[in-house]
Amino acid sequence: MTTTATPAATPSSITLRRPDDWHLHLRDGAALAAVLPHTARQFARAIVMPNLKPPVTTTALAADYRERILAALPAGMSFEPLMTLYLTDNTTPDEIRRAKASGFVHAVKLYPAGATTNSDAGVTDLVRCDATLEAMQEVGMPLCVHGEVADPSVDVFDREAVFIDRHFIPLRQRFPGLKVIFEHITTRDAAQYVAEADDLVAATITPQHLLYNRNAIFTGGVRPHWYCLPILKRETHRQALVAAATSGNRKFFLGTDSAPHARGAKEAACGCAGCYSALHAVELYATAFEQAGALDKLEPFASEFGADFYGLPRNEGSLTLVREPFEVPASVAYDRDQLVPLAAGTVLNWHVV
């Protein structure tokens, strides 16, 4: 990373190796066309989540979805979608071998049934997937995990921590050679678990979980645009996540979990879970890293550790941010509705040029 110094200690600009987003929801159709340029402006590649309706459960469906993404990319922009398959109780070991052979499927995603947006087709009991997980371990196909129990008797703020004991630890014991990414971690418990695990375990961290604690959801009223899953946690957890992200530990890397939902679906009696962060993702991360006094740790977190973990080359290009006030727009157009970006209306210190 190269930085340009100002008289003060803070640099006036930072140039990073071009980053990647290791957890992204792009949706489909008009929604895909609306959000894709926001991501492609900053990121060279992204791990594209498969929770469409119906979900992307096969290599053939992933190939079609990949073509639709590439077709939606504006002329002159370059972006490589890294595809994933949605794990179900019925995913076969043969499907895993097909996915591996494709060269464009880079992970399989575990959604515990009922845990989050579009997870109804998810796994009801992980032991049903043992033969499939065995095949993944054998061919070297990573498993991305939405690590929350769907058990309604467990408090919503405890669902991630409970998942570690009930599912993550047993899974790692049964498949010690399987690469696993604990997605969008939100607790000190998860950060600690990943830090202490062996090198086949890593985690992604979102901008909202670095910048906000759960008070953000209830500031002067209910704030649906801060509602995502796993839900924001208390301040001690946010601090643990900032410490993990800025530690220089290669197990923690960037994954926005940018999850667009139309304004009408967010501002509703039963609002959807998901924060739209893709519009200004790198700016949000830079803000969090600057607050922690760790801007020098942004480049490895954003541009190196994820590629290394997935066994892909680091990008060649670069991305420059300047330190100038940038007001996040109140909304952007989205599929005959609007999208309200994370931190709408607030001023960030950094702006991508």
Ligand SMILES: NC(=O)N[C@@H](CC(=O)O)C(=O)O
């Ligand atoms: N994070 C979210 O709150 N929502 C995601 C699903 C997910 O990543 O769990 C979505 O697809 O909307």
Ligand SMILES: [Zn+2]
């Ligand atoms: Zn998730």
Ligand SMILES: [Zn+2]
């Ligand atoms: Zn997600």
